Amino acid sequence: MNGVVKRLENLLAWLALTRPDVVCLQELKATQEAFPADALRAAGYHAVWRGQRSWNGVAILARTPPILTRNALPGDAPGAPARYI
Numbered sequence: 001m002n003g004v005v006k007r008l009e010n011l012l013a014w015l016a017l018t019r020p021d022v023v024c025l026q027e028l029k030a031t032q033e034a035f036p037a038d039a040l041r042a043a044g045y046h047a048v049w050r051g052q053r054s055w056n057g058v059a060i061l062a063r064t065p066p067i068l069t070r071n072a073l074p075g076d077a078p079g080a081p082a083r084y085i
């Protein structure tokens with residue numbers, strides 16, 4: 001199994017090594033509540049995310065706080081896959 005929670009150690013190591021300003025993640029495979037925001041904040045990254053189980057979920061990590069303006073497309077049905085922020 002993979003996903004942002006299972007691969008957090010790898011992600012944190014990569015962030016420390018490369019120190020990008022912005023990172024976009026897809027297929028988080030984690031619920032909204034399970035997203036590791038605290039660990040990422042401790043590594044110097046703010047995040048906006050839309051979590052969902054299974055193959056869905058997206059996030060943007062940034063050194064300065066990103067502003068979430070939309071987390072779904074107009075007309076999306078309730079419960080649509082979390083694939084957009």
